[in-house]
Structure formats: structure tokens, C-alpha cells
Amino acid sequence: MSAALQVDALCKQYAGVRAVADVSFHVAHGEIVGLLGPNGAGKTTTLNMILGLLAPDSGSVAIEGLDIDTQRRAALARTNFAAVYATLPGNLTVQENLRVFGLVYGVRRLRHRIEELLEQFDLIRFRDTRCGVLSSGEQSRVSIAKALLNHPSLLLLDEPTASLDPSAAQAVRATIRDIARRERCGILWTSHNMYEVEAVCDRVLFLSRGRILLEGDPRQLPAQHGAANLEDLFIRIAREPLGLTEVTP
């Protein structure tokens, strides 16, 4: 069976600057992979190329074995995303947004699916509220509900809990972990909250200056590299990406 996501030798250059350089990784079905790195490391560029919003200079992206370049429609029908920088139109209500995107994704039994998601993300009371007047946390929940409309095989989440209070963030994390397990959905998760990454991700990729520097279990990587914890390791990579040392246990 094909991986939920297979990225091979992805490269992208802007005005002579390498944003992403020879990045390869995969996300298995039911796996949550954290894509970590400092600002400007190439995370969002990588996500944009996976979503077909940006064409790579070279390399390939396959979603369940479907090439994003040549089989875009079929690949994106199995994918969805939520990002803090891509909120849903604020001039439509929660229900209207879910209906419009449900139609775009060709969701079957759309009315029923919308009801399920409204309940799952505690949005029933906001059903007829315009998204623009919701709090940032409520908007994040709507975005995640949209991202789950089509039962995606691959879910891309760019800092999905950044605007949520700790309680709501924990609930969202639990829901997404449950979806990964139950629906065998592969998830690529970016976050700057290392506590969250450790709690949620099965595997992490550290990206710096467009390259993957480290890959492994977020609970074991810090010790392997002589760091006190994941946050310490993150800070070291962000400040001295070339100064990593591997510690033999």
C-alpha cells in the first residue's frame, strides 16, 4: 500500500536562495509526523508544494501514490489542510463555509457530515455565525472542521493549535490523534510548541535552511543528541544547524 505522503528530492529556489533543498520523507497511514524548524526553514514552502500551490523546481510529491503534478485532482481529493494563515472567509457563516467547501471536495451526505463536525468541534451554537466575528480559537476549530470534511487520507496542519487555549488545544490534539488512529489518516503537523509535538507526533523531521537535518522519535531524539529536551534541541538546531553532535547511548 502506498504511503499517505511520499516526498522525493524536493527542491525550490527563490531569486537565487534555496528555500527547500533535496527534501525527502514520507508519512505512513495513521502516522503523525512533526515538521519542525525555525522561521524561514522551509516548512511552509514544503507544505505549499505538497498542496500543489507551489511548483517545485525538481522532485516529486505523491499522495497515496498519486502524483500531485499529473494527478492533481485525485491527489487533492484525498488531502486537506488547516493553517493559521488560511482562515475561512469571514463573511460567510460557519455552516455556509462548510457547505461550500464540502461541495468543492465532493463530500457525500454533506448535510450529515457537517452536523457531525459541528458537534465534534463544539460549533453547533456558531452554526449561523459569520466566521469573521468568531474568536481566533473558534476560527481555528472551524478550519480544522473544514480540514476533516472529506475524510482525508493526508492531513496537513500548520500550527493548528496556535490560537487555542490549553484546554481547547488538548481537546483538538486528542481528536486529531483519534482520527489518525481510527481513519488511518497520515498527518503532517507543524508546530513551535515542543510539548505538543512530543505529546502528539510519532516521528519528527527537523528542517533548517531548507534541509532535513534530523529525523526520529521526538521522545528519544533529545538524548541522542545531548539535549535536555526537544525544545533545547530545537534551539540548538535553530542557532547552530551545523553544530549537531550525535551522542552514542
Add this chain to the structure above:
Amino acid sequence: MKLRPILAIALRQFYLMRGSPARILPMFAWVAIDIVLWGFITRYLNSVGTGGMDFVPRLLGAVLFWDFFTRVMQGVTMAFFEDVWSRNFLNLFATPLSTAEYVSGLVLTSVCTSLLGLTAMLLLATTIFDLQFVALGVWLIPYLLVLFLFGIALGIIATGTVLRLGPASEWLVWPIPALLAPFAGVFYPLSTLPTWMQAVSAALPPSYVFEGMRALLAGGPHDARPLLYGGAIAILQVLLASWGFRRIYRHAVRTGLLARYSAESTS
């Protein structure tokens, strides 16, 4: 192409209009103002004219036709601008939606809004100013069709321009109908224009509509061939505009313009 994504794009516009009288009012208000203004001008011209010429169908009919074309074009561009203003491109283009479906959704929206505007214009012009559109007979349908196709072509070109040059280039779109009006011979025969302007007119399908309409109202024989020629140009322009939009979209994907569009639309 699939129907549901196309309907989704049109449904989004319906939801916007349903919840916002400020969006519905301009669909009727501007055309009503134009019809009333030109209706009284034609009445005045009829009262002072000595040649017995009826200005109502010539001027008011021309205004109605031109307003219809403008509504069609703006129906496409306004629907597109709603996505620009709400920074919705990332959400839309990270879906299975194709550019052909997206553009078709914009066109469907324009069909609905322009038909509403046309109905309002016809009601005002016929009831208040006694404009007799039946005088045009069956020609009315091909006239409207050619104007509709040209409006769609220009709407697609305008959206492609804004996609390519960025949200700030929106201001380039609004004056397009006013810039074209002198070349299209809306109010006067093309023979009035200098030769170089007539050459531009030949590429504008509305010029064939207005020339045909004037000939018909003058009671002379109506030659269908120029109108067929205008229709063929309009179809070609729609196809070229769609091809151009697709090329601009691909350029935006290749250069990162599409991914950056949301950020730029806030500036």
C-alpha cells in the same frame, strides 16, 4: 469538469448576497440611475429634435445594452474580488477544484447577477420610457448573447490581470468599460470615428451589435453576417481569455505568487 465545484463557487456568491443588502443594491441601483438619466435625456432630445428621429430606442437601447455588458463583466470580476478580499485563494486552490471549474463558477455567478440587472433595466425602460424592445425582434437574443460573451471574455482577462499583477491592480479593471465605449460605437456610427479607431472597433464584438441595432431601427435591411462575425470574435476571445487565465495561474504556481497572494492582499 464537475458540476458540484462550479455550483459551490456560485453558491458562495449567493450566500454573500443573501446576507448583504450592500451587495444586492448596486446590482439594481446603478443600472436604474443610468436608465432614468438617459431616459430623460432621450425625452428631451425627442422634444427638441426636428428630424422626427426617435432617440428612445437609439440612445436608451444602447445604454441598456452597454450596461448589460458592463454587468456581465463585473459579475465575473466582483465574484473573483470577493476571493481576493477574503484571502481565500489558498483554501480554494489547495482543493481538487480546477481553474476551469473556478472560472465556470464565476461565469455562472455573472449569468445570474447580470440577468437580474437586465430584468430591472428592461422593466424601467419599458414601463417608464416606453422603450419598445420588440422592435428589435428576434435579433435581441443574438445581440445580448454577443455582449454576454464579450463581457465574460473581458471579465476573465480582468481577473487574470489581477491574479498576475496583484490585488492593488484592481483599480485597472474598473475603467475598462469606459475606455472601450468610444471604440464600440455605443452612441454613434463607427463611420464617425477616425480610421485607426475603426481598426480597434473591428476587434470589439459590441461594435457589430450597435451597428446592427442602428441599421435595424433605421428600417434598413439587416445583414446578419457582421453580427455572426462579431459572435465568432467573442467566442474566440472567451477561449483566448480562458487560455490566458490558465497560463497566468500556472505562472503563479511556478513562481510562488499564488502562495504569497494571501499575504499580499493584506498590504
